[in-house]
Amino acid sequence: xxxxxxxxxxxxxxxxxxxxxxxxxxxxxxxxxxxxxxxxxxxxxxxxxxxxxxxxxxxxxxxxxxxxxxxxxxxxxxxxxxxxxxxxxxxxxxxxxxxxxxxxxxxxxxxxxxxxxxxxxxxxxxxxxxxxxxxxxxxxxxxxxxxxxxxxxxxxxxxxxxxxxxxxxxxxxxxxxxxxxxxxxxxxxxxxxxxxxxxxxxxxxxxxxxxxxxxxxxxxxxxxxxxxxxxxxxxxxxxxxxxxxxxxxxxxxxxxxxxxxxxxxxxxxxxxxxxxxxxxxxxxxxxxxxxxxxxxxxx
Amino acid sequence: xxxxxxxxxxxxxxxxxxxxxxxxxxxxxxxxxxxxxxxxxxxxxxxxxxxxxxxxxxxxxxxxxxxxxxxxxxxxxxxxxxxxxxxxxxxxxxxxxxxxxxxxxxxxxxxxxxxxxxxxxxxxxxxxxxxxxxxxxxxxxxxxxxxxxxxxxxxxxxxxxxxxxxxxxxxxxxxxxxxxxxxxxxxxxxxxxxxxxxxxxxxxxxxxxxxxxxxxxxxxxxxxxxxxxxxxxxxxxxxxxxxxxxxxxxxxxxxxxxxxxxxxxxxxxxxxxxxxxxxxxxxxxxxxxxxxxxxxxxxxxx
Numbered sequence: 016x017x018x019x020x021x022x023x024x025x026x027x028x029x030x031x032x033x034x035x036x037x038x039x040x041x042x043x044x045x046x047x048x049x050x051x052x053x054x055x056x057x058x059x060x061x062x063x064x065x066x067x068x069x070x071x072x073x074x075x076x077x078x079x080x081x082x083x084x085x086x087x088x089x090x091x092x093x094x095x096x097x098x099x100x101x102x103x104x105x106x107x108x109x110x111x112x113x114x115x116x117x118x119x120x121x122x123x124x125x126x127x128x129x130x131x132x133x134x135x136x137x138x139x140x141x142x143x144x145x146x147x148x149x150x151x152x153x154x155x156x157x158x159x160x161x162x163x164x165x166x167x168x169x170x171x172x173x174x175x176x177x178x179x180x181x182x183x184x185x186x187x188x189x190x191x192x193x194x195x196x197x198x199x200x201x202x203x204x205x206x207x208x209x210x211x212x213x214x215x216x217x218x219x220x221x222x223x224x225x226x227x228x229x230x231x232x233x234x235x236x237x238x239x240x241x242x243x244x245x246x247x248x249x250x251x252x253x254x255x256x257x258x259x260x261x262x263x264x265x266x267x268x269x270x271x272x273x274x275x276x277x278x279x280x281x282x283x284x285x286x287x288x289x290x291x292x293x294x295x296x297x298x299x300x301x302x303x304x305x306x307x308x309x310x311x312x313x314x
Numbered sequence: 315x316x317x318x319x320x321x322x323x324x325x326x327x328x329x330x331x332x333x334x335x336x337x338x339x340x341x342x343x344x345x346x347x348x349x350x351x352x353x354x355x356x357x358x359x360x361x362x363x364x365x366x367x368x369x370x371x372x373x374x375x376x377x378x379x380x381x382x383x384x385x386x387x388x389x390x391x392x393x394x395x396x397x398x399x400x401x402x403x404x405x406x407x408x409x410x411x412x413x414x415x416x417x418x419x420x421x422x423x424x425x426x427x428x429x430x431x432x433x434x435x436x437x438x439x440x441x442x443x444x445x446x447x448x449x450x451x452x453x454x455x456x457x458x459x460x461x462x463x464x465x466x467x468x469x470x471x472x473x474x475x476x477x478x479x480x481x482x483x484x485x486x487x488x489x490x491x492x493x494x495x496x497x498x499x500x501x502x503x504x505x506x507x508x509x510x511x512x513x514x515x516x517x518x519x520x521x522x523x524x525x526x527x528x529x530x531x532x533x534x535x536x537x538x539x540x541x542x543x544x545x546x547x548x549x550x551x552x553x554x555x556x557x558x559x560x561x562x563x564x565x566x567x568x569x570x571x572x573x574x575x576x577x578x579x580x581x582x583x584x585x586x587x588x589x590x591x592x593x594x595x596x597x598x599x600x601x602x603x604x605x606x607x608x609x610x611x612x613x614x615x616x
Binding site: 034035036037038039040041042043044045046048049050052053054055056057058059060061062063103105106108115116117118119121123124254297299301303304305306307308309310311312313314 | 349352356357358359360361362363364425436438440441442443444447449451452470475481482483484485495496498499500501503504505506507544547602604606607608609610611612613614615616
């Protein structure tokens with residue numbers, strides 16, 4: 016490993032690790048413990064607004080920065096879907112160094128994951144219902160314990176994050192006919208005790224949103240996570256959360272169990288945003304005074 | 315409760331160097347009243363090394379790319395007695411306006427350290443702005459051991475720390491001057507995380523067909539946990555059959571009541587019927603002896 020090592024001290028141990036005076040301790044400065052080893056205990060009371068997603072299906076702008084990745088997909092029916100991640104600054108503090116120190120963070124505590132979903136249905140024909148059931152929430156509380164090195168996207172499995180919709184086959188008041196019944200099947204029911212699935216038509220295929228899927232399963236992004244960035248002055252704690260916006264057109268036939276060859280032109284829009292409301296967790300940031308760039312042995 | 319790994323407890327070292335905190339008597343103070351103890355299994359940085367490409371998996375298409383590494387490869391290093399391997403820093407997702415497609419491409423980089431043991435190592439980008447390097451520590455992840463240092467962290471109450479032990483770090487040509495903190499190897503002003511345990515398959519209790527490494531926090535004489543799981547960090551590793559490379563494995567948490575505040579145990583499932591692992595390791599790091607500054611924040615989204 017190169018350099019002159021004929022100095023310092025070593026301990027000679029038969030068990031475990033041996034101490035070596037020329038190897039830097041991977042530790043923080045006790046005299047500045049307030050900055051070098053700080054736990055920020057965060058209580059998250061924020062509620063993300065599902066309706067802030069603009070109708071033009073561009074990334075949301077209510078966060079500090081819209082993260083770079085979102086999808087915009089259009090099929091032959093004119094359906095569009097888009098998703099992305101919003102980045103929000105939760106807390107920051109000065110670390111006191113005049114350079115970027117090295118270090119890492121861990122997260123401990125509980126991250127409560129849920130999502131707010133809004134379903135709107137419109138149609139070009141007579142039989143349609145707009146926003147019939149309004150908003151509803153499916154709460155999925157997951158206790159997550161993470162002690163890991165630095166940025167860890169939290170991929171909780173939200174047990175039972177469903178859009179529930181299919182219920183008794185009766186039309187809503189003022190609406191009748193087979194088309195109405197079919198539309199009813201696409202409508203979401205409010206409540207978390209419903210055990211049926213909704214089928215969102217997308218062309219010929221029923222796309223079942225839910226049924227054990229999470230935002231991260233569908234789009235391979237985490238629903239929410241915490242990250243820490245350190246620059247030459249600040250330690251910054253960020254929260255990222257995902258949003259999803261799907262505008263679905265159906266102008267072909269739609270099938271559902273027990274009935275075939277239903278034709279109508281109908282649209283619905285499903286918007287969803289991840290929530291972490293009610294989470295309490297510690298972000299433990301641990302900084303050392305070492306500049307790794309100065310410590311490279313083979314550079 | 316599963317069968318826990320057998321203990322491999324080392325004794326307290328009643329020799330070497332101890333430095334007490336201000337106002338405490340080094341002859342009779344507790345572990346958390348010390349600044350430094352040469353018997354502590356603290357983390358030290360053996361070296362920081364620039365890596366070279368060792369392997370590329372997948373093909374980067376032209377146009378747009380979304381490159382993602384395995385979740386565990388991205389967070390950790392794999393190591394054996396000769397080499398440390400991690401994955402390369404990669405550009406972020408660049409979406410296409412035509413279609414969306416995810417491509418998995420992983421570029422593995424590594425450094426040949428020839429230390430003679432598989433060390434606990436970290437990708438440099440996880441510790442700093444330095445990319446494509448590895449930071450190698452002094453922890454041997456193949457050596458089973460339990461340490462007796464279980465005191466809870468103690469708040470620092472102030473006092474002059476310009477005393478104790480200092481030594482020059484390996485990259486410094488001369489001893490740092492002044493009352494700074496940079497350029498030292500040993501410095502009793504620096505408080506490190508420590509190793510609590512390294513558990514390997516050598517101490518697995520296989521009674522009842524158990525095939526997992528199982529570890530729980532230390533207990534007092536009455537059988538009460540001295541810590542919660544939240545006081546520790548866990549790194550799991552396993553080697554595939556015929557290989558001596560310790561790759562990251564997930565650590566499974568089993569807390570009482572479903573929260574980290576109620577410690578129970580963790581385990582590493584090193585036996586995978588699809589790809590059985592011949593060796594496994596669970597590295598348990600504990601908090602330093604100095605407790606953090608705690609700041610409470612309520613975030614309302616504004």
